[in-house]
Amino acid sequence: MFELTVSAIASVSLLTLSLYLFLKRKTAADVALSAVIFLFALIEIADQLSLNLQNNPLFFKRLALFLESMLPAFLMLFTLSHSRWRSVKSISFSWWALTAAALFFPVSALVFPANDFFYSPDLQTEKLLFLGTVGYWFYMGVMIYCVIALIHLEAAFSVTSTSDRWRIKLEVIGVGSILAVMIFYFSQGLLYRSINMNLIPVRSGAFIVAAILVGYSRIFRGNGVRITVSRYVLYRSLSLILVGLYLLFLGLIGEGMRYLGASFSRDIAIFIAFTAGIVMLIILFSERLRRRAKVLINKHFYANKYDYRTEWLNFTTRLTSCRNIADVRDVILSTFRETFGLNGASLYILDDNKKRYAQVANQSMHGEMMDLNASEALISYFRDRDRVFNPFDGEYMPDADEALFIERTGARLLVPLMNNGRIEGIVVFGEQLAEENFIYEDFDLMKTIARHATLALLNFRLSEELAETREVAAVAKISSFVIHDLKNHTTTLSLLLDNARDYLDDPEFQEDMIKSIRNTLTKMKDLIQRLKTVPEKQELNPVHTDINFLAEKTVCEVMKIKPDIKIEYDGTSAVSVVDAVEIRKVILNILLNAVEAVGEDGVISVETGSNGDMTYVRVEDNGCGMTDDFINNHLFKPFRTTKEKGLGIGLYQCRQIVDAHDGRIEVNSAAGKGSVFTVHLPMIKEAEFATG
CATH class of the missing domain: 3.30.565.10 (Histidine kinase-like ATPase, C-terminal domain)
Known part of the structure; x- marks a missing residue:
């Protein structure tokens, strides 16, 4: 009864979440995620029917098998909806091959008889499916597609800006939990050539937790952000390496069962396997461990620490999407944080009125917010040496105000934003995610990004000043029109005055003069009324x-x-x-x-x-x-x-x-x-x- 209740809650949770995602859909990715979750709900329902209905349970298990055969195609749809490709023509051949291969699973489920997949002497009592050759490779294939989706999910999360990750973190963990528990569930076929349906309550519990995480994320943290996958294949393969190690670990446990006893080993294996899955997820979403892995890979596998072309293109591409100067500031800080593995950073811009640098943007810097009163010595250090200031290397000794700023803000490095010898701003580095010693490559890239960031800030500042100038020009334009209209009216009155000297005694002229003055007065009143409600455009x-x-x-x-x-x-x-x-x-x-x-x-x-x-x-x-x-x-x-x-x-x-x-x-x-x-x-x- 307990198992049935948990499964029912899981099914209802997944169906509700799927319906919510579909009704609130914003992009194709939302529809794809809704479809995948809906499919998992149907699989959960079909499995429970096969275990609890006395009438023809194998029919419902065969239905569950067909639904499971749809998983590769649905997971590929989910993966492609988050991909970097902007059109069908740009999709690589390997992804087309994977998508085409996914279609063989439902075909095989319809073509091959059920006995080729599995057989069970007493399904509802033993809750075990012994896999045939076709079933063994079938479930291995489904598990591989779950691994591919998990790899893609990890890669998508890794390229999301640090400032946006909090919005999607719970959703990614929720979807990742579903994929992880399915990998765990199907990996039994690798160990025992069987599927143990006694573990369905574990799977149901994971579904409930995942539905809560995704639902909470969508309801209270918004609809997430647009994610596109990067081209860092090696970093993306970190998930594949971890999953491979996980499966190898399961194989070693299976081999050890020969010596420790089947019953004891099976319980221990299930516990250790699930614990290993949780550890794997923790590793995947640890920013500190990811940074250490990146440093390790760059140090031992590449001649240069950075792919400068990729770093440059990434920064310039992100700048092109900025709509205002606030967006530019956020992109600058996000780029520095993600490139150099910083926990926090802040941006200071020169305030010409105060003759000091005021903070205009902050990302996860927990120190005190205060202005920087930079001395001439520090400005000269930046300008003459073209160096990044490290307060702890002893090359430059800060004065009292600068030392107080460094202490209270927790500054680790100060990167100048320089243009034509003028220090326009300063990027302040906070703590690192993983302690590493910066080398000349790091400092060169810092200065390169800083130069481009300075130009971007100046361009947007000039654009805002130009917009203000245009507004002033628009007011001046309206004023000139008004003055000209008034000039025409005064010209009319002036002509009347000139002619009045010669024709004032003429009754007909007097009548025309009064009429003209009345018309002119009416027009001037109308002009004043229109000035009270000046539209942005002439109507x-x-x-x-x-x-x-x-x-x-x-x-x-x-x-x-x-x-x-x-x-x-x-x-x-x-x-x-x-x-x-x-x-x-x-x-x-x-x-x-x-x-x-x-x-x-x-x-x-x-x-x-x-x-x-x-x-x-x-x-x-x-x-x-x-x-x-x-x-x-x-x-x-x-x-x-x-x-x-x-x-x-x-x-x-x-x-x-x-x-x-x-x-x-x-x-x-x-x-x-x-x-x-x-x-x-x-x-x-x-x-x-x-x-x-």
Whole structure:
């Protein structure tokens, strides 16, 4: 009853976890993990049915066998979903071969009879499966795929950044526990050519623990991080070496059974084997032991301690994924920690206001947080000798402030971030995971990474300063537009004032003057209201507008305030979808420019119409004109003008407005011969206008 209860809890736990992962899926890796856990739950259920149902138990064991045959394919799916390959074409031949071989397991489970796999005189009593030749190699193959998945899991965890490992550590241990207990369960075939189903409660208990670990990790630590597998085959083979030693150890135990007695040895073997599995997992996830293994491998198997090309590519690749300067700081510290086996590190950046180095990022440094007041002697040591400062080698004696900083922060090394002789920042090393003496190769790589890190920090700092400059420029741009609009309004009032001296007694002029002042006042109030809610981008309110009507109305306004100017008008109806207020600004600005250009004796002609799929407004004057150099290099650019009191904003604003309407402005002019400005805007057909 106890065994059945434990198995039921394990099955429900795995099914619940699988459903949760599937519903909360973010990536293909989540779906693959959900499928693998679901398959383990089905295997657990099928095995319990074969042991507890009196009616045809071998049928359910054969069902469990088929489910077990699906494990290699599902584990390969799980492995490939975490792989470094970005497309199907980039998958190596060896992985394709392993994936193809995984498909033979379900085929063999369907083709070969059950007796070729196993036989059991009394399954529900003895709970033993004696393996045939096919069954022996079948379970060895399934175990190998579990080992491959475990190797991949260990490799994936090893390349995860130190700062992210806490998020996935429990999940990796949970999945690793499932794989480890399955390796232990199937490894009986190597010892006894049999599968002892009495160990299913042990397997069920491991499933429960694993489900709790993975579930806790996903619920309370988030959805994990994106993992891609590195190319360090030798480091990745550490799992394979440990599993190989584990299986060799089991073989030695099996051989020793001949001399110690089967019953005693079997119990001892099970206990030692499971203990060895736990020790193996502890070793796999010990950062300190992993660092020592890496140092040992580099020392005895390679001419150089580092693969500099790989280290450089890894650092630059991680920098390219940074979105802001905070990400850059984290990547810099993570790279130093992982490359040199540090338990903690912190980053200090020069504060020009305080003339000292302030901490801006910290990863697992447990010392006191304080600023570094670096003396000129220390700065000169960094700059002149281009050295990493080791407080314990006696080469440089720190002053009182520096010694206090080293003591309270627990600094072991100080790596300068230098650019053109200026120390921009300092990376402070904390304790090492495994004590090792740094050599010239370490210091050279530290300085190389530091130089690249300095450039990355400066580039992001300049980018942020550029963004701030653009924001200021945007405010200045809006201000210039506002000033120009106010200038147009004051020009209107100025023209009214000039004409009032000659026509003030004319009742018709008085009426027009009051109307013009009222319109100008309304527009100025509207401008003030718009300034209160300035949007980040100019917002248009497009409506169906007859460009001819808009131009004619604007011309009439100008003629009322400047009646002595001769304006010839020739208009044809042409409809466009535009913001009438903004387009009126364009026409008014061009007209006022023409009025100023022609003087009192000039002539201005205005024409509207359509040409193909565009409407146009053409303003021509016989004024002073413009040179080709001014048109090509200065026209439509802000703060460029030929007027003595002009701002150089009007035509720039006009072009911005017309561009926002998907239109264009054409200019033809020559010095002393006048100018022609033509505004083109997209036209809509009359039928569309009527329908609208």
